[in-house]
Amino acid sequence: MTARTLKQVLTIAGSDSGGGAGIQADLKSMSANGVFAMSVITAVTAQNTEDVTDVFELPTSIIGSQLDAVFDDFEVSAVKTGMLSSTAIVELVAKMLAVQKVANLVVDPVMVSKSGRALLKPDAIDALKKLLFPLALVVTPNIHEAQQLSGIAIGNLADARRAAKIIHGFGCQYVLIKGGHLLAERGTDLLYDGRFFNIYKGEFIDTPHTHGTGCTFASALAAQLARGKAMTDAVQAAKTYLTETIRHSLAIGHGTGPTNHFY
Ligand code: PLP
Secondary structure, eight states: OOOOOOOEEEEEEEEETTSSSHHHHHHHHHHHTTSEEEEEEEEEEEEOSSOEEEEEEOOHHHHHHHHHHHHHHOOEEEEEEOOOBSHHHHHHHHHHHHHHTOSSEEEOOOOBOTTSOBSBOTTHHHHIIIIIGGGOSEEOOBHHHHHHHHOOOOSSHHHHHHHHHHHHTTTOSEEEEBGGGOSSSTTOEEEEOSSOEEEEOOOOOOOSOOBTHHHHHHHHHHHHHHTTOOHHHHHHHHHHHHHHHHHTOOOOSSSSOBOOTTO
């Protein structure tokens, strides 16, 4: 038997005890997209399909040693960041990723859960913009996050284009605004590279069971980039995958059920 190898992709994010979002969604999405997934945990949330009831941030020392352990051993082809929780964690992650010079860095600027809980302290938004965005290949805000980052109220694609330009100005190479909540055109995503816009029209699937969609999309994108797809194709592949995970999402728990990674 010849030993196999797979591209190795790291998620740096928070744990969701309910298994639908955060680290748990990332590992499943990456695995389903054909890469070996590794995890550096930043915070532990007590969470289910209804609510986030508690959050505990890990000390930066153990976050740093997890990062060292991964980078000391693996060949990391892409990194995805999710819930970073605090300014101190953003600073540490940015400092260590700058040293590693990761080519495919996907920054999902997670701020608030669908159940309304803050996953990033308000004062950490500035650090995210200043320290992490300049290192990112792509930043992947949903509409709410894009509004928060750009200061623009987004109701349609024209607004999303203006917001993408502002977010691009923070120094990332690409901005992907996820349009699941885009009022005028639900399910349409917008990619901006600083010069051109790519519009991804998609099917809007009307289901309450969308817990973890943002994590799932960004992780699938990181996996597709690690496997060598160009950005425009990687976004399309991740979007197609996300659509199917939502189409087959799970009515489990008593609230917003999770996407189904292995449909
Ligand atoms: N919990 C964690 C740890 C997350 O990282 C995220 C999103 O990134 C969420 C919860 C939110 O998931 P959703 O808004 O899909 O419910």
